[in-house]
Amino acid sequence: RRMILGPGLVGEEIGSNNWVVGPSLTVNGNALLSNDPHLGMTQPATWYLAHLDATTNGSGAIHAAGATFAGLPWVIVGQNESIAWGLTTTVMDFSDVYIETLVKDAGGNPTGVMFKGEEVPFIRRPFTINFSDGTSQENELLFVPHHGAVREIDGVNDTAVTLRWTGNDIDTDINFLTELAQATTMEEARLALENITTIGQNVVVIDPDNNIGWFPYNRLPKRTWATNLDGDAPPWLPLDGTGAYEWEEYFAIEELPQALNPASGYIATANNDMTGALFDGDPTTLPNGDPIAPYQVDSAAGFRHSQITNLIEGIGDQHSRETMDAIISDVYSLMGERMVPGMIAIANDPLTMPTVEGRKVINALQDWNFTCPTGLDGTNSDLSPLVSDQNELTEASGCMAFHALLNELRFLIELNESAPTGRKPSIAVYYSIVDPSELVAGDVYWDDPATPELETKFEVMSAALDTVGNFLVSELGADETQWAWGRLHGLQLSSDLSTFGIFAYDNPTPNQPLFANDGGLFTVDVANPGTTDFVQTAGPSTRFVCEASPDGPTCRIQLPGGQSSDIDSPFYEDLLFPYLANEPMPLVFDIAEAAANAEQTVSFP
Template sequence: MATTFRWLLRLFLGLACLAALVVIVLYWFAGRSLPDYDRTLTVPGITSGVEIVRDSSSVPHIFGASDPDVFYGLGFAHAQDRLWQMTMMRRAAQGRLSEIFGRRTVKTDELLRRLDLYGLSVRSVEAQSAQTRAALSAYAAGVNAWLDEVNTGALGRGAPEFFLFSPQIARWQPADSIALVKLMALRMSAQLPNEVLRARSSLLLEDDRLRDLMPDVPGGGITALPEYAALFPKMRGMQFAAAERAQEGDAFYPVGPADFAGASNAWAAGPSRSATGGTLLANDPHLELTAPSIWYLARLELDTGGVIGGTIPGIPAVLVGRSERLGWGLTSSYMDDLDVYIERLDPDDPQRVATPEGMQTMRKRNSIIRIKDSEPISLTLRWSQNGPVLPGGHAGLAQITPPGHVTSIAWTGLSDSDRSIGAAIALMKAGSVEEAIAAGKDFVAPSQNLTLVDAETIALKTIGAMPRRDQDHQSLGRMPSPGWVAANRWKGLFDYASNPEFVAPSGGILGNTNNKLLERPFPLHVTYDWGDTQRIHRWRRLMQSREVHTRESFIEAQLDTVSFTARSLLPLVAADLWYTGAAAADGTPERQRQRALELLAGWNGEMSEHLPEPLIYAAWLNALQQRLIEDELGPLAGEFIHVQPLFIERVYRDIDGASAWCDIRQSARLETCSDMARMALDDALIWISERYGRAFESLRWGDAHQAAQDHPVLGEIIGLNWLTNIRQSTSGGDNTLRRGLTRGTGPDPFQNVHAAGYRGVYDFADPDSSVFIISTGQSGHPLSRHYDDLGELWRRGEYIPMSLDPQLARAAAVGVTRLLPRPAAR
């Protein structure tokens, strides 16, 4: 026995040593791709030296003798830290993911090939100005210089992911950056899923009930607030101090539910509403949370001065941030810049479709998708006069396409002379609000609300191409329409001057939470499907509650977690349930319901991660909406994965007979809305009890509302996911200013998966007191200490300084990379 034990012990120790050796070897190989930030390199393609100073948070401050050299440095820094992310986004835009991931990404590749985003990007290069082409070429050369350094220095293939997948990395091209802008535009568009969902719902519902579920946004729009004195007449005259979901396992599929399209907040205060007399700007764009974040912080020292803020790796521009003279922020405008068309096929020749001029042959081209470990797939790509033809397997199109027809889309992003990236570069160089608005003229897609401040002026301008539709368009662009009817076809684009614009409002404050901006008649309406009807009310209250604002009050608003939706809906839904009946016996469903209602009765609507009430409220409203719609919509009810506040309000106020939703059609009795509220609360409490226990007072919203920042590939591999995925308890919710949009489905429906990956607050009375943060860290390398070092600050609502003082960057630099021009070969 002793001998057996000794041998078993030796075997165990031997295996443990072998495992440790394997881990050490793997760590060594993976660690080879960690960049050394403190080096001097000679590189081709620059005219003079480039210096990349990384401050204590690893934010690169890039200095060069010319703008092209600075863009070269940005490309080099992006590639050092986010090479895998950049190349995967490029592969997605090219429709080439299946070459390394196999069959699971075929659907994504097929969609991107049919849209031909990359081909359009290649053709768009020639449409750029000389300045933009120089920036794109220099940026690409910087990326390629790092690729050369990886290859010659055997630096672990550039990123640890390349040890698991194909290590082949094509050299970066100017078209690649344009393609990434187009890919982001596609990801941020809500119009395709909105049109399809409205069409599918209309097939099941009468017009009145469709208006309940997908109502028009009420009111005339909110952008600029009135003068403070107009709100408080007694203050007039007083002097103020100057002052169809992704394919399973395919995280790259770019068209999801409309709820997950881009969102964001931005607001600005002019000197009259600022305590210090300088303008203020706050911005937090909302996108899908990933590890690493889509955002990357950087500072560029251009010939017009320093620029600092958020970039997206692969794109040579500070997309949100500030210069010494200007601050800018972005929010999704939800402009209706896409139409779905139903194309009637010629029954004698399916390559021909009906047009206003008769049957015409569609343009077509063949394409081959190469698939890892499988035979390649040959596609026939087709285009009607309206745009590319998409099969029914995308975005639920099969559900609304009649036999003998196909669907196509018209979208402003399908331009082969897209100068959006040039507009972004010109914006960085603008020195005033007026110049910045002029720079936005070339922007095509994604359409955004551009919030601007300079030293004296605040403004908001919607940028992006706006389609000109016929007054007699059959669906007003809201649902798929017959592609052969002339009135349904676009008549070109509106002039840039037609886009909404608000400059120097008299009230001194403006902002946008993706809410309705204005009321204009079709076809100048901008859109019918605005992105927010809730956050705007809380924002307006916070802005109007102060005479003047400060950087701190803007930060407070940015981090606000009080839900206007909860405060307005709970009194309606629970009107007949508060304090009804005698106390029930412990352990009964009635007692559980009473305990939950007692908690909610004293709640102020704050979606704090430490409270139980947000979880009870969210689970209740979720269950309530499902009960209201499932018998009318059947399986389609599963498409409405988030609570629709306007729908719940219409039902419980019985607007236009909307209380009819409360009756379950399949039952013999007539259910009331109070019945539905009570049954839904019981459903929610059962789910909570099974998942989190019956001690409601000890529940924490943050346990359910964890920010799920997962690596799109390694995060699915058991063993590696604990290293790559970032999970954090977070406050906020679907409808709070500190927005944390929940997953909506699956075993963890309240996970926070779509939020402000970047936050910035800029104070032009003291620009160097401006602050910003991203949700993870600067590095995309899981072994880097900068992979998640900013994440905890982000979770706690903290920021890092946004200074353009080069001495401050150097004072605590983690490294300085110097790029020297390589001598010409003799």
């Protein structure tokens, strides 16, 4: 049998939400924008708030403010005097891996590859690594001119692996942020975004005339030769590098998906499938059967995008900055809503025989209305008391039970199935619980193929309920109505030094309580827990909301950290606690106001 699996670990901490709402759906008749880029959560914060003003007291052309990376001379997510913009990753397919046919010299040494019947020599780039002990090492990088870097050579089988990436051909990308910062209209912003060749972002924009736009521009190869898995060239697998599957044509800008003032009155992106082409596992056909040269071979699961559209449409024509803040902070688990009925149906079947502890998990799930508050009055996962509102605590308990049971079921269903790692459960896990008829192989994945016995879904569910029940009782107590999600689920901000095994600068430091945080797996306010624990290490790296007007946008922002990278500074983490409470602050755009309220000013001659 072949397991149909979802995406794995690679890139899973890179995501985001953004959306724009047109004037027909807003209380004030002004367009609105929201953006929350999802990245690894770091300390100091990934983003740095910056205000670049060359116009108020100068003769320059740029006046912009927002979030950037420390040291860059541009605002990446932000506003200028006329427009505001936000970014999320498109998950477009920017690379192909090729299996090359090696050419060797008389001594058997690889010298190049075969391409369209001709020998093509490697480009060789020698370099020296000097070590601190005074020794050195000579190395050489190899490149195939028409594909890119050689990643591996198999001399025995006369093959090599190369990577073709749009980034190898980058040229005008550096211009787009400069031009976007100076744009005054939607069309000027769109033209600025035509500079993008590689970075692949869903850029949403609002302008003073209350236009809303979405432009996922990129110089993207048009793989007209791509096939499904039953053909010779599935674009998500390594390709024959001898010349049949090349980047000889690119999508024109107007061929890429995009939108300007759609009839719906809004545009939302969340790293989602842009056309529906991916759902059946074949990115080369649209849902209606029409062929398409694929530009995505992966996407997010779709729960965030669906919930965002549900909320936008549910609010109707009453949108405001406050509703944008509410949506960006939403912790409703659409995944829980879809999966819990199936879990309960199996759990309550007479063939499932849970223990007393397992029954507590069922009780918590049956009482859950699918939201994920922490259940704590405060942000200290160990010391903050439980909230006094039992309804909120019941929701926190249900969220806790769902995530714990999902992790255990996933472990048991995917056991010995060569399933992907990471936070995303496989399609086999999801549909085994929700609707096994959607699986090509049928309802077969409950069985562990490594054992001679045939395990049933009822046996697996019984074991999972008991394991989870025993764990939660031991960790959180015997009362399943007080299993506060925030006791085990919390935010961990990692310093760059943790990459080298130095954890003393993480926040919190090792063995200290986590920052209790609401949200859960694939909620809009995403707070994906780990699969072996419930620690959140990635999420909204900033939250940004703007309202357009003829006088320019008004924006507010949240940041999980502070403006200072000095661990002893009072501004090292002072913005974290409003962030955990989903409390935005104004993005000050008047330079005189910023100067008048500055805690510190540094002047350069």
